[in-house]
Amino acid sequence: MAERASWSLGAALRGVFGAKTIDDDTWDDLETALITADFGPDLTEQIVAEIRANVEKYRTTDPKDVQRMLRETLEERLSRLDSTLTLSERPAVVLVVGVNGVGKTTTIGKFARFLRTYDRSVVVGAADTFRAAAVDQLATWAERAGAEIVRPEREGQDPASVAFQTVDKAKRDGTEIVIIDTAGRLQTKGGLMDELGKIRRVVEKLAPVSEVLLVLDATTGQNGLAQAEAFIQHAGVTGLVITKLDGSAKGGFVLSVQEKTGIPIKLIGQGEGIGDLTGFTPHVFAQKLVG
Numbered sequence: 660m661a662e663r664a665s666w667s668l669g670a671a672l673r674g675v676f677g678a679k680t681i682d683d684d685t686w687d688d689l690e691t692a693l694i695t696a697d698f699g700p701d702l703t704e705q706i707v708a709e710i711r712a713n714v715e716k717y718r719t720t721d722p723k724d725v726q727r728m729l730r731e732t733l734e735e736r737l738s739r740l741d742s743t744l745t746l747s748e749r750p751a752v753v754l755v756v757g758v759n760g761v762g763k764t765t766t767i768g769k770f771a772r773f774l775r776t777y778d779r780s781v782v783v784g785a786a787d788t789f790r791a792a793a794v795d796q797l798a799t800w801a802e803r804a805g806a807e808i809v810r811p812e813r814e815g816q817d818p819a820s821v822a823f824q825t826v827d828k829a830k831r832d833g834t835e836i837v838i839i840d841t842a843g844r845l846q847t848k849g850g851l852m853d854e855l856g857k858i859r860r861v862v863e864k865l866a867p868v869s870e871v872l873l874v875l876d877a878t879t880g881q882n883g884l885a886q887a888e889a890f891i892q893h894a895g896v897t898g899l900v901i902t903k904l905d906g907s908a909k910g911g912f913v914l915s916v917q918e919k920t921g922i923p924i925k926l927i928g929q930g931e932g933i934g935d936l937t938g939f940t941p942h943v944f945a946q947k948l949v950g
């Protein structure tokens with residue numbers, strides 16, 4: 660098996676799965692490991708109770724069965740929502756939203772490359788227009804990904820007009836996928852949500868919005884989720900992208916965020932390189948998580 664991910668429970672649970680028999684320590688250690696991995700108290704309690712009940716039902720004393728049951732319950736829970744990206748419209752318009760610093764720009768670059776490897780043509784719209792440096796950074800990523808970019812004509816141009824121009828260009832050129840970067844921070848939450856609403860309305864004059872992806876940083880876990888609450892409430896989010904999982908010990912965040920929001924995870928970022936973004940596959944993820 661490949662090298663163990665930082666977010667794997669494998670190391671924390673080696674003692675549990677390697678023990679001779681199931682006893683009270685099994686449950687204490689499992690609970691501690693799940694809490695430490697940011698599953699959150701409610702989910703941790705549910706998972707431990709479910710596995711305990713199964714252990715009693717099947718009258719097993721083998722810790723290896725606990726490992727298998729944990730893998731199965733995590734996979735089953737992770738698969739409850741559909742992680743498939745909906746990109747069949749032409750053009751398929753994807754809005755990328757999230758608080759500043761979570762890895763939005765990097766994610767757009769990686770996502771553009773991800774789509775290019777499937778031979779899709781991509782144009783990126785720099786609708787976070789207030790910081791010229793952010794636009795330049797996005798342009799660098801787009802170029803590396805082999806995607807086109809539509810920049811604001813001047814600093815502070817109406818973000819909705821940049822989004823419109825991007826979709827318009829895609830329609831004229833026959834470009835398949837449009838990715839729109841949006842602002843992460845404005846004076847007020849209301850202002851930010853109004854801006855996103857306007858972008859959506861203007862885009863929809865030309866093409867439906869296929870996906871609204873909310874980028875969340877795994878290293879901030881549950882706290883980061885609180886910061887993103889306004890997006891979840893008001894932005895019509897259709898999928899989550901979890902970034903910075905590499906180096907994070909919070910593998911449980913992936914499940915807890917999906918259960919808390921009811922929104923599927925669609926992409927996972929595990930590194931700063933352009934190739935470090937993958938789709939989300941519950942089976943593979945559960946395998947790696949349990950170790």
Ligand SMILES: Nc1nc2c(ncn2[C@@H]2O[C@H](COP(=O)(O)OP(=O)(O)OP(=O)(O)O)[C@@H](O)[C@H]2O)c(=O)[nH]1
Nearest residue numbers: 759760761762763764765902903904928929930931
């Ligand atoms: N280790 C790791 N670092 C990441 C990942 N994604 C992004 N980063 C880093 O996180 C930092 C912030 O990323 P940006 O893409 O600039 O974040 P942003 O949300 O666009 O932030 P602003 O540009 O301030 O709006 C950068 O140093 C990235 O290299 C990831 O999956 N893993």
